[in-house]
Amino acid sequence: MGSKTNIAWTDATDNPVFLLRDDGTNGGHWCQKTDPACANCYAESVNQNDFFQFASHLPYTGKPPENLHFDRAIVEAWARKTKPSMRFVCSMTDLFGEWVPRQWQFAVFDAALAAPLQIIQLLTKRPAIAAQAAREWCESRGQFLLPENVWLGVSVGDQQAANRFRGDAWLMWQFSQITWVSYEPAWGLVDWAGWEFINWLVIGGESGPNAREFDLAWGEAAIAWCRKHKIPPYMKQLGSKAVVQVHDCHQPPDNWAPFGSSGKGTNISEWPGGLRVREFPVQFSADYLAARGKAA
Template sequence: MAQSSAIEWTEATWNPVTGCTKISSGCDNCYAARFSERFRGVPNHPFESGFDLTLRPARLEQPLAWRRPRMIFVNSMSDLFHKDVPTSFVDRVFDTMERADWHEFQILTKRSSLMRDYVNARYVSRPVPAHIWLGVSVEDGTKKSRVAHLRDTNAAVRFLSVEPLIGPIGTLDLIGLHWVIVGGESGPGARPMEKAWVVDLLRQCARADVPFFFKQWGGRSPKTGGRLLDGREHNGWPRNARAAVSAAL
C-alpha cells in the first residue's frame, strides 16, 4: 500500500493483485506494465516477475491497519476482475473493504461484465456499501458497452474514468452515474487528446448534472500539459463523498 499517491483523484493505492493483460487499445501504453517490466528478473524485487498477474495475499488486510480515513484506489497496478483472479480472492478483497468502512475504496475495471456479474451475485438484496465505489474505464466510443454494464451493477456509487481519452466518445447515457473523470494519455508514445472530445464530455456531464473531474492533458509526462481546461481546473466529486476526505485532496 502506498500511503500517498500522485493520482489527482485519490489519496492512496492498495494492490492485493498486481499484473494484468491488455484487452483494448486503451491498454496499449499502460503505465503499470511499463513500470513493472523495468524490474523483471531483479531478484527479490516486488516486480521480479514483471507485469505477470500475481496475487499478493499478504497485502489483503493492509487497509485495516490504516486508521486515518483515506480515499484508496484498489489495484492501481492490475484489474481486480481479471478472469484469472479467483472469485475466492475477490471475495477476500471485498471482505476487507467492508470491514475497513472508514475508508473510501475506488475500483476501476475494463472487465465490466465480470464486475457486474460478481457484484450482483454478492449483493443480491442490497447495493454495495456506499464507501466502495465501482467504476469502469472507457477510452473511446467503441467501448461504451462498459458504461451499460456499470449502470446494471448494483452499486451505490458508480464512476467513469475516460482515460486515456484517445478518440471521441459520442453520446453517453449518464443515468445512474455519479462521477466522470477525463484525462489524456501520458508517457512514451502518448496519443494526443483533442480538446473537442473533452469539451463534449464536460457539456454532457453538465446537462446530466454529473460531477466532472479533469485530470490532465497528458503528454511526455502526466504533468506536461497541466490540468487547465479553458483557464480553470475542474474538480468535481461524487456528492455523497465524505466531505472531510474530499477536502483533504
C-alpha cells in the same frame, strides 16, 4: 501500508494481488491486455523497468503466472486505519480479470464493508465480470448493494468502448452505490448519451512517450454533458499530447505548451478555464476533509 501516488483523484494505491516469489517476497504484478486502451499500459511499463522495486519483467500478455497471490493482510488493514482516505485498489492489474478468483474480489468487498472510513476505488476494463462479482457478493452477504464506500468504475477511452461497455456498466450500477467512468486515456470523442446513470466521470489525456492525442474539445464536450446531467466531472490531466482540433474549443492560455510543463499536462494553471474542474461524487464533510491526508 499502501503506496503514495501521483494519481490526483486518490490518496494511496493498494495492490493485494501480486506474484509471490519462492522466498515469500513480492515478485511484481501481471495483467492481460484486453482493450485498445491497454496499448500503453503504465503498469506493464513499471513491470518492465528495473528502477521499480517490484518489477516482474513479465509482459501483460499470455497466460497468468502460477504464483499469483492475494495478500489479505493488505485489505484487512483498512479497518484499522483511523484516518480516512481514498484508496485505488489493484492499480497494477485488473481485479476483475478472468484469472482472478471470485474470493479475492469478495475479500476486497468484505474489507471495504469493515472499513467505512476508507473509500475503495476500483477500476476495470471488464465490467461484465465486475457486475457479476458485485451481484454474487450481494446475494451471498444478504446485501442489496455493495458498501457505499466502494466506488466501482469502468475505463472507457473512445466511442467503441462506450458502446461495448455501456450495458455491463449499467449492470454494475444495479449493485453499486457509486458507479463511475474513467475516460482516461481518452483517445476519441465519446457521445455519452445513455450513460446518465453514472455518478462520476474522470477525464484525462494519455501520458508517456507513445501517448495518443487528446483533443481538448473532447474534454469540454464531456464536461458539458456532465453539467447537463448533474454528474460531477473530474479533469485529471491533459496528457502528453493534448491538441486543439476543433475551432470553437476554448483556446488554452498563453503559458500552455503541447506537452505541458509537467510532461503530462497535470498543471491546472496551464489548462483552459473550462477544463479546470475537479469534483467528486460525494460531498465530503469538513471533518472528513480535515482528517484526510495524502498519507499512505
